[in-house]
Amino acid sequence: MKKSYCPIDTFINVVKGKRKATIILHLFQGEKRYRDLVKLLPDISERMLSKQLKELEADLLISRTVFPQVPPRVEYRLTDLGKTIKPILKEMYKGGMLFEELME
Secondary structure, three states, rough: OOOOOOOOHHHHHHOOOOOOOOOHHHHOOOOHHHHHHHHHHOOOOOOHHHHHHHHHHOOOOOOEEOOOOOOOEEEEEEHHHHHHHHHHHHHHHHHOOOOOOHHH
């Protein structure tokens, strides 16, 4: 997480990226396995999904648990910090819906 000149920019830099906000929104519903996220986000490659998950983990918004079994099972969940941004993302979602209505 890199601090910007403006706190708004800092926030946007953390959640911007290929479907990061959508990943977070899915995790608001509860922990998800990697395969679940692949199914929920069919429009991005697995390579890009892995990259976004690693960045969200590095920014302390999600945590990753690896279960030692064959095949390996990996689960992702929101951290306490990740849970705090729920109201902000919900409002961004509403704003997106408003703009989509205006585009029609």
